[in-house]
Amino acid sequence: MPRTASPTTAKNTKRPKRPASADGTMSQRQVLEALSGLLLGMFVSILAGTVVATSLPVIISDLGGDQSAYTWVVTSTLLATTVSTPLWGKFADLFDRKLLIQLALGLFVVGSAAAGFSQDTNTLIFFRVLQGLGGGGLAALSQIIMADIISPRDRGKYAGLFGAVMAVGTVGGPLLGGLVTDAFGWRWNFFIALPIAIVAIFLLQSTLHLPKHPKRVVRIDYLGAILIAGGVSLLLIWVSLAGKQFEWLSVPSVVMVVASVLLLVAAVFVELKSPEPIIPLGMFRNRTFTLSVIASISVGVSMFGTSVFLAQYMQLARGATPTESGLLTIPMMAGLLISSTVFGGLISRRGKWKAIMVSGAILTVAGSLLLGTLHYDTNLILVGIYMALLGAGLGMLMQNLVLVVQNAIEVKNLGVATSAITFFRSLGGTIGVSVLGSILGTVVAQSIKDGIAGLQPKDQLLAGTYLGSGTIPQISQLPDVLKTVVESAYGSGVGFVFLCAVPLTIVTLVAVIFLPNVPLGTLNAVQLKTQNGRPGADKARERHDANDMLIDVSTASVALPAVGLANPTEAPPAVGANSAESAQRRSSE
Structure with missing residues (x-):
């Protein structure tokens, strides 16, 4: 009896211009074309977050805002990005990913354009929330789609492109923002990225071709989404306001923490019973996923913390202008860019990632200590x-933590697993920066108080005039005798903050050391889906499970027993990534 053409083949016949073959295989040129829109979208989201950094004081002053408004303009975007990331990841497993990333870009464009027309801080905060929602989608979906078209083995060399985009956006944003504000006014900070975002939407439409998801009943866990968003939002609001609007140990703190815990506990019960959970808790039985989540939380503190506190160090301890501060932090981004590019290519060529990630964690510890x-x-x-060492360590860790999770997780959970790593990294960064910022404020205040006590009586009176309000001073306007006191306080204070972050970098090192050394797969996510259900897949899994369980004593990985997959519809082990996943899951249970 003759075999009928598969749906994928039939669809390919109708669309001969599709750049990928029926099984998802793409040439390097086709991959680069498909990545062009993703890279532009990521660049836009990063640029929008950094371009206003140097002009934010001018913006808040022009709109008549206070310190509370300043805090919320920053926090609202981080909050929206962090909370929406797992939701975008879940949607990616249910709906068309190409459409979703275009929607995320469109939401981002609307939020950016509207923010540029803000007439007061309340409307600015609202439109920054829209920006954050779109930015969360771009951060999660770009990684998920990358896994769709590139195999884990080849993903390392392309990860360097994402590192380069991140570095250029992070370093160039503050510099561009200062120039645009001086030349055209602060509103153009929100308009400048719009043409790039529009180009990215058209590029995605013309170059990104992904197979349609099979038709199935879609169930969205609305209650779980509300509980997770509510619990995380309340937690982030607490760490953002505590120490500023109210004390850490106070009635508002207790109420917010207890309410957050109750919401998150309720979310756990809902997720356990939901047929389509936002974050499938069963993924935590996968040792690679759990350890990568732990490592990502502390990496987020290092990544976000360095950008915030090094800028303060350069401007308040060294007297640099915002533009000079951006230039002085280039070694950090250069280290991240070079290491992510070089070692990403090395991972693709050799197929080995463990030693590189352990080395990156060691460099992160060393950089924080220095x-x-x-x-x-x-x-x-x-x-x-010191900055270059820390940047190099982060460059060897950030993208590769996503890589090893995508390599070890089931294909059906690829979206939520990828977004979960991004979510926990953002969560750790937001909480860490708020807590460390509170520590910095306390240490600086005490250091300035001690420094003033050692001055002459006339200089103490002068200090009351310039520093009595408790606001952050402008170093250039201080008398020399007070300038030394303030610079010394911020210099040692920022150093102390980095020392406080060292235990977290050690946690990262330990988590990376104990990551199972699963070989990288050679098939992308689209190819894995086409392999599901093939005859003989179970036997192939058993053979590859036995071959893929390797012992790597040099990087302290642990040998796992070879077992077969219980579910015959899961992806076959020819990828290396998913072949060992069943054994990992059994051993963790």
Whole structure:
């Protein structure tokens, strides 16, 4: 009896211009074309977050806002991005991913354009929330779609492109924002990225071709989404306001923490019973996923913390302008860019990631320790070296944590697993920056108080005039005698903050050391889906499970027993990634 053409083949006949073959295989040129829209979209989201950094004081002043409004303009975007990330990831497993990322870009464009027309801080905060919602989708979906078209083995060399986009957006954003504000006004900070975003939408439409998801009943866990969003939002609002609007140990703190815990506990019960949970808790039985989540939380603190506190160090301890501050932090981004590009390509060529990630975690610990020695008069060359070491370590970790999770997780959970890593990294970064910022404020206040006590009586009176309000001073406007006091306080304070972050970097190192050394697969997610259900897949799984369980004593990985997959519809082990996943899951249970 003759075999009929598969649906994929039939669909390919109707669309001969589709750049991928029926089984999802793409050439390097086709991959780069498909990535062009994703890279532009990521660049837009990063640029929008960093371009207003240097002009935010001008914006808040022009709109008549206070310190509380300043805090919420920043926090609202981080909050929306963090909370929406797992939702976008779940939607990616249920709906068309190409349409979703175009919707995320469109939402981002609307939010950016509207923010540029804001007439007060309340409307600005609202439109920044829209920006954050779109940015969360771009951050999650770009990684998910990347897994659709690139195999884990080849993903490392393309991850360097994402690192480059991140570095350019992070370094260039503040510099561009200062220039645009001076030349055209602060509103153009929100308009400048719009043409790039529109181009990205058209590029995605013309170059990104993904197979349609099979028709199935879609169930969205609305209650779980509300509980997770509510619990996380309340937690982030608490850490953002505590120490500023109210004390850490106070009635508002207790109420917000207890309410957040209750919401998140309720979310756990709902997720356990939901047929389509937002975050499938069963993924935590996968040891690779759980350890990567732990590592991502502390990596988020290092990544977000360095950008915030190094900028303060350069401007308040070294007297640099916002533009000079951006230039002085280039070693950090250069280290991240170079390491992510070089070692990403090395992982693709050799197929080995464990030693590189362990080395990156060690560099992160070393960089944090060295930055912990900062003072207001530390040689800037040494500061640059310390930043480059930390940046190199983060470059070897960030994208590869996503890679190893995508390599080890079931294909059906690819979207939620990828977004979960991004979510926990953002969550850790937001909480960590708020807590460390509170520590910095306390240490600086005490250091300034002690420094003023050692001055002459006339200089103490002068200090009351310039520093009595408790607001962050402008170093250039201070008398020399007070300038030294303030610079010394911020120099040692920022150093102390980096020392406080060292235990978290050690947690990252331990988590990476114990990651199972699963070989990287050679099939992308689209190819894995076409392999599901093939005859003989169970036997192939058993053979590859036995072959893929490797012992790597040099990187402290642990051998796992070879077992077969219980579910015959799961992806076959020819990818290496999913072949070992069943054994990992059994051993973790």
